[in-house]
Each structure stands twice: as C-alpha cells, then as structure tokens.
Amino acid sequence: MKQKTIIVGIAGSIAAYKACDLVSRLKKKGHNIICVMTRAAEEFITPLTLETLSENKTYRDMFKLPEKRNAVHVSLAKKADLIVISPATANIIGRLASGICDDLLTSTVISSESPILIAPAMNDNMYKHKITQRNIGELKKIGYKFVDPIRGHLACGYVGIGHLADLGQIIKEIDKILK
Numbered sequence: 685m686k687q688k689t690i691i692v693g694i695a696g697s698i699a700a701y702k703a704c705d706l707v708s709r710l711k712k713k714g715h716n717i718i719c720v721m722t723r724a725a726e727e728f729i730t731p732l733t734l735e736t737l738s739e740n741k742t743y744r745d746m747f748k749l750p751e752k753r754n755a756v757h758v759s760l761a762k763k764a765d766l767i768v769i770s771p772a773t774a775n776i777i778g779r780l781a782s783g784i785c786d787d788l789l790t791s792t793v794i795s796s797e798s799p800i801l802i803a804p805a806m807n808d809n810m811y812k813h814k815i816t817q818r819n820i821g822e823l824k825k826i827g828y829k830f831v832d833p834i835r836g837h838l839a840c841g842y843v844g845i846g847h848l849a850d851l852g853q854i855i856k857e858i859d860k861i862l863k
C-alpha cells in the first residue's frame with residue numbers, strides 16, 4: 685500500500701498507553717504518522733514517547749503557529765488521509781457530536797474532509813449511557829466509522845463492555861478505509 689498520512693488522535697483514557705503500540709505498528713506498515721493529543725491524554729502518556737515512535741512532531745497546542753503561519757488544525761487536517769482517534773473518551777465523542785471544537789484534536793477533525801475512525805474506550809456505564817449512545821449514533825449518521833469496544837477488564841476493576849478493541853481489529857479497519 686502507498687504511504688498514507690494518518691493522524692492518530694489520543695484522548696484521556698487509561699487505554700492511552702495502547703496508542704504507543706498502535707503508532708509503532710502503523711509506522712512499521714510504512715505510514716506517515718502524526719499524533720495529536722488532548723490535554724487529558726498527557727496525564728497518561730508523554731508527547732516524547734509518541735514523537736519517538738512516530739518520528740514526527742506530536743501536536744497538542746491550538747495556538748502555536750507552524751512554520752507557514754497556517755493555523756495548526758487546518759494544516760494538519762489538510763495533510764491527513766485518515767484521522768483515527770484511539771482511544772476515544774466519552775468526552776471527545778460528545779464534543780465531536782456537538783460540534784464543540786475547543787482543542788486541537790476536535791478542531792482538526794471538524795476541519796477535515798478525510799475519513800474519521802473512532803475507537804472508544806471507557807467504563808461500561810459511560811459507554812452504555814444514553815447520551816454516549818446518542819452521540820455515537822449522531823457521528824455514525826454523518827459517516828464516522830467506529831471500532832466498537834469489547835468486553836474485558838476495565839480500569840475501574842471489573843469486567844464489562846468498554847475495553848478498547850484489539851489493536852489488530854483497529855488496524856484492519858484502517859487498512860479497509862485506506863484501500
């Protein structure tokens with residue numbers, strides 16, 4: 685497959701550490717990977733790790749102009765063949781479904797014309813909540829693709845639905861979209 689530019693968005697979930705493996709595996713497939721983190725994601729993993737694995741700058745700040753003085757979210761959105769948010773929190777799904785773009789990741793998504801793939805990870809009550817389900821439904825209606833979470837051990841200490849899908853499954857969906 686020809687090299688593609690994939691923006692990997694990382695939100696503030698306990699599953700954020702798995703984004704490191706995702707980035708590494710996509711990189712090994714020959715893709716150009718650019719990471720965009722939410723502020724909450726930085727509570728879980730560091731930009732340094734993502735920059736090292738992606739061999740690219742990791743973006744976090746809306747208000748830092750890049751070299752050519754375009755707003756960062758617009759220039760990132762233009763570069764992407766695909767935006768994958770993995771893990772996606774209930775919060776970021778809600779913000780996207782409501783058109784709220786109050787950080788770099790949400791602003792990049794809303795500025796983009798490329799396909800969007802979302803892999804949610806959260807506590808099972810958060811996932812099953814009517815508002816989360818409504819938000820997912822709204823995003824599906826406008827063509828956003830989802831890799832559904834699976835039943836598994838959750839950070840809160842018990843087993844339920846909300847565990848991030850297997851990375852193999854997420855990569856399979858990415859390959860399908862980029863084909």
Ligand SMILES: Cc1cc2nc3c(=O)[nH]c(=O)nc-3n(C[C@H](O)[C@H](O)[C@H](O)COP(=O)(O)O)c2cc1C
Binds near residue numbers: 774775806810
């Ligand atoms: C230890 C810990 C783990 C968390 N894990 C999740 C999670 O897996 N999914 C989720 O939706 N929120 C989780 N949260 C809550 C989010 O971090 C919080 O809603 C945050 O505002 C998300 O911001 P973001 O969507 O901008 O990244 C967790 C919080 C803590 C303290």
